[in-house]
Amino acid sequence: MQKPNTNMPPVTKQKKTARLSNAEKSSFFARREAAKVLTSVLDGDARRQAAGSIKSLVFKPSVRNKKATFALVCQTLKCLPYIKEILESSDILNNKWKKQQALMYLITYDILFGQNVALVGDAEKFLQHKKDALLSALAQILVKNRVKNAKDLMALRSDVSKPRYVRVNTLKLNTKAAAAVFRKRHKVQKDDLVPDLLLLPPGTDLHDHQLVKNGSVLLQGKASSMVAVALDPKPGWEVLDACSAPGNKTVHLAALMRGEGKIIACELNKERVKRLECTIKQAGATNVEVLHGDFLKLSPVDPSYSKVRAILVDPSCSGSGTAVDRLDHLLPSYQTGHVDQGEMHRLSKLAAFQKMALEHALSFPGVERIVYSTCSIHQIENEDVINSVLPFAISRGFKLGTPFPQWTRRGLPVIEESEQLLRTDPVEDKEGFFIALFVRSISQSESLQEREIGNHQSAVVPCKISERKVEAVNKSRLRSSCFFPSISLKMSRVLLNPYFDVWNSKSGKYQH
């Protein structure tokens, strides 16, 4: 039997096609485009290997009607648990239609929750004929959820709304002037915590706004904008942004430094370096030097970095804190709160890299301030990373600082210093970020620098720490070594010696 072609309007009847209205044609094609995106999203979610976020899939050049496709995919996902239940309980899909599952979901959405208009096409007609069965399955769900109609049912799964945050790029425009421009069409408030951050009503679409296009403002969230402010670099400083693309925080640092001093923006990924360069150019940040390379391979004792006073470590992370922004909360896996073995393995690998990157930053002898940040909600990428590097940080003369002391949401109470860590909440603040700040006095960083040996092959970096700290470090290292029973006695002795860390620039590793 010949397969029906659901990708074309009923072309066999040429006359009929000609009579299709523009609305009918465009919704027919929008549903087909949406079906491709939805198939990709659901397959990726089932395999826990997303091909991209919903937004990135919709914004691919191949999708013509982006706005309609995006709306249809999101609305259908929002109702998906009900749609699945309805299709299952009414049992109307034969094998032929089951193979076009995403399209069935979209059309069912249109019939029961959407406008129920312009339903041309074989798949649409099939479901229209089964409308009574669909309605009766929906009625049962309404009773079960104690709501009167489909609209009220959808409201049960309503969107989280968050203000449209706009960070003014003070390298190009002052905040007062930016606020005045937006005030012509929107209600504008200034954020009470982050300087140069404006709040516009939720849903305000500014993607095509002139100020966004010319780099005068950035559509950067509040939590993300807190990171550079926490590092607090001063004009004239040298700052290292360890993992910098796409560069939103790099250019924020540049603005806070008023374009004075130098930022070394390091990025490993070649493609992302291009994005970084675009961001820098668009923002007009002239004091940024892009370094395409591996941050872990930079030698802390290389004279090129001897003047670096602050480092931002914003490493690759799971991104779990921005799930709402990426619309992941609409996905079936998010709704079950499932973290499977594969995901746990991925988190452990990320955490291992995050720890290495932070430890590496702590090794630069002239540095006074380090911020570690993630957009993850997982303890393994946040508090656990801090806990695991604390002994080393202390051995290098650092202590934890308190970014935004007035902010009430702090780290999870799984380490003693949790009050010094900062978290934002994915529900309350609409983004789940984590920020930790390490500080060291200038005198300590200077004495480390004086003592360092600028040997390019191998440099010994003695650490100046008090007896009390040595004891704390030893105790804590002993504790950590207990988790690795395979570590030999000889090796643990080396690990327990807090005085010397040897950087070998050939291997790009420390020798303790």
Ligand SMILES: C[S@@+](CC[C@H](N)C(=O)[O-])C[C@H]1O[C@@H](n2cnc3c(N)ncnc32)[C@H](O)[C@@H]1O
């Ligand atoms: C979370 S993103 C950084 C976001 C950036 N700070 C911003 O605000 O726009 C992490 C970046 O680190 C980069 N990266 C990962 N490993 C790296 C390494 N070893 N050295 C330098 N960059 C690395 C990734 O390619 C990615 O672009």
